[in-house]
Amino acid sequence: MRYLGRYLQGTKHEGIYLDPDESKSFECWVDADFLGLYVKDAPDMHLDKMTSKSRTGYIITYAGCPITWGSKLQRESALSSCESEYIGISEAYRSLLPLMDLLEEAKEMGVPINVGPPTIHCKTFEDNSGALQLAKLPKMRPRTKHINVKYHHFREAVAQGKVTIQHVSTEDQLGDALTKNLPRDLFVRLRKRYLGW
Numbered sequence: 001m002r003y004l005g006r007y008l009q010g011t012k013h014e015g016i017y018l019d020p021d022e023s024k025s026f027e028c029w030v031d032a033d034f035l036g037l038y039v040k041d042a043p044d045m046h047l048d049k050m051t052s053k054s055r056t057g058y059i060i061t062y063a064g065c066p067i068t069w070g071s072k073l074q075r076e077s078a079l080s081s082c083e084s085e086y087i088g089i090s091e092a093y094r095s096l097l098p099l100m101d102l103l104e105e106a107k108e109m110g111v112p113i114n115v116g117p118p119t120i121h122c123k124t125f126e127d128n129s130g131a132l133q134l135a136k137l138p139k140m141r142p143r144t145k146h147i148n149v150k151y152h153h154f155r156e157a158v159a160q161g162k163v164t165i166q167h168v169s170t171e172d173q174l175g176d177a178l179t180k181n182l183p184r185d186l187f188v189r190l191r192k193r194y195l196g197w
Contacts, residue, residue, distance in 0.1 A: 001019065014197050016065075017195065017197055018196070019196060020063040020064070022063060023063045026057060026062055026103075028063075029058070029060075029062045030057075030089050030175050031084075031173050031175030031178070032056050032057070032074070032078075032085045032128075033047075033057075033092070034054045034078060034080070034081040035053075036038045049133035054073060054074045054077075054078050055072065055074070055180070056071070056091050056179070057069075057070070057071040057176070057178025057179035058070055058088065058095070058175050059194055060095060060099065064098075066194050066195075068095055068099070070095065070143040070178070071179065072091075074088070074091070074136050081128060082130030083131075084127035085131035086130075089131060094153075097154065109172075122189075132167055135154075135165050136165060173193055176190065186193075
């Protein structure tokens with residue numbers, strides 16, 4: 001906790017430096033930390049139900065500038081890292097899809113928006129290949145059928161081409177900074193990409 005306090009004290013004059021890139025539309029960077037609170041040798045670990053939860057982190061940008069972000073424990077226990085990442089995508093899209101609809105409605109009402117093609121596309125940068133395939137392919141497998149109804153709400157947007165899901169390496173995943181402790185050099189490099197400093 002002291003480390004966090006020292007970091008906030010040392011960066012209190014910093015903020016978000018916005019430098020819009022008109023060639024970009026929405027981008028959503030999603031990551032999940034599967035059972036990140038679980039510590040095998042900790043005393044009374046079996047008594048703490050929060051250790052069975054994974055953490056979702058996402059950053060939604062528009063024109064290359066962050067507009068909303070979140071970091072929170074998932075509501076239920078995921079059974080695998082693939083499921084944890086997929087739940088993360090679903091949670092991020094609950095924020096993203098209404099923003100896309102809002103921008104589409106503003107365009108229809110004549111608000112001049114100079115970014116992106118007529119149909120708003122979103123790129124979700126996901127680093128778990130299992131979650132990536134599950135999001136793109138329409139078939140269910142025996143180990144994933146239990147998440148069919150609750151988390152497939154965004155697949156229609158994928159099928160319509162409004163949203164594209166792309167793989168990104170862990171080193172380039174902006175959402176990593178919101179899910180786990182990172183080495184200082186990686187944290188600083190990612191911070192520069194979304195905060196500008």
